[in-house]
Amino acid sequence: MMLARTMNDVGDDDYSRVRDAIAFMSQKWRAHPDIETIAAHVGLTPKQFHDVFRRWAGLSPKDFLAALTLDHARKLLRDGANLFDASLELGLSGPSRLHDLFVTHEALSPHEFRKGGEGLVLSYGFHPSPFGEALVVATARGMAGLGFVDGARQHGLADMQARWPAARLVEDQDLTAPYAGRAFQPELWQAETPLRVVLIGTDFEVSVWETLLTIPMGQATTYGRIASKIARPRAARAVGAAIGRNPISFVVPCHRVLGQTGALTGYHWGLTRKQAMLGWEAGQCM
């Protein structure tokens, strides 16, 4: 417990700087603050600031911030206009070639969790991640939840418990640790050893989450396009609600869904974290 806590503090240090920088930028973008100003605000010299970003995402602060502009988001959406046509072709050639983090998934039928996950036993554990301390939830069949801790761990746990009120959550770090390790290390994303994921939701929710899994890293789409993809072109808002209930954040990449205009619109774990994920992925793609 104490050991995990210490490791996490160290691992979190870069992210906390990045997070503060994003938050500062979001407030002050009208004034066009330069790199030196942002570095000073988060308590670093420009050199230290630069090093933090290189270490954390593999790119410079300048490139990172460029990846978060509205212009960049719009370009991403233009380039990805026929993204689902392309991924359909890929999907037909391989059963689970989903997302760069190769994932195999299965869905629990509504029958199996009718009363809010009654009879389900879920293991959970807390682990360091590039986006703050992560809370991983898993069954014997695969990863079922991924959230983040802001403040007390108890809050993160309550968030997961609320998704399956009748399930029993049991702490088991040994079971969840491999999932946390895999999810955040792109060099471990291999087709030969896909990450097993269990999607627990209604038919509609599962179809939305499956669509999310086909969005490649570094790309983005909109709520409306997902609605069209699942043959419900007017259900963009329902899609938004379903995405908001995605239990396996990051792995099921709901952060790659933007509003029609390229605006971030929303994120269950905070818009700052959504920006951090998009910027981090921009670094992984270079």
Place this chain on the structure above:
DNA sequence: AGGGCCCATCGCA
């Protein structure tokens, strides 16, 4: 079975 309410949307004036 059906009404009311919430929601990370969207398009149009």
Place this chain on the structure above:
DNA sequence: TGCGATGGGCCCT
């Protein structure tokens, strides 16, 4: 901007 249509999920009757 602001507003109304929209569809799914959930809770209540």
